[in-house]
Amino acid sequence: MPVLSDAKFRALKPKERPYKQADFDGLFVLVNPGGPKLWRFKYRWAGKEKLVSFGKCPDLSLKQARDKRDKARKMLTEGRDPSFERKKEQATMEAEQRATFSKLADALLEK
Template sequence: MPVLSDAKVRALKPKEKPYKQADFDGLFLLVNPGGSKLWRCKYRWMGKEKLLSFGKYPDLSLKQARAQRDDARKLLAEPQFPSRPPWLC
């Protein structure tokens, strides 16, 4: 049940302090005071909260950010640490 749409993401305006706009399954957009919008995803690994950074909007679209989130969730289900560099796996 997606919360964000491309139109909603484009319409988000910076505020005095950074704020998060949630999508679903841990994906959110961090909107900074300078106007940058960064895709992030929260997840838990071995009982600890972790954070993945996917990229900057509009370089990375909502659809692409969701796809990266889904890929990370697949790794967690295996279980593999999604932010570990491939050469360490």
């Protein structure tokens, strides 16, 4: 059952030290002093505790963070590590960007 509501979430104010406010199923918001609120998901993989960050508020709403948590939990049930999958996706995107830049440079040199 959800612990956070939109009203409770908006009411979270920075304190002198960073603190966490849990939602449920491993999702929590990290409230930093003077900084953004960060959505994070804590889980266990191969006997080790792991953490994946989903994004900062208000860029990511409570509903969006819960959707990302649900996708990550589905990956876990399928035997995949959400952190590894995210790193693999980022590496693929970086490689595509480099390839696009390379193609552009080649096209400019040919002219």
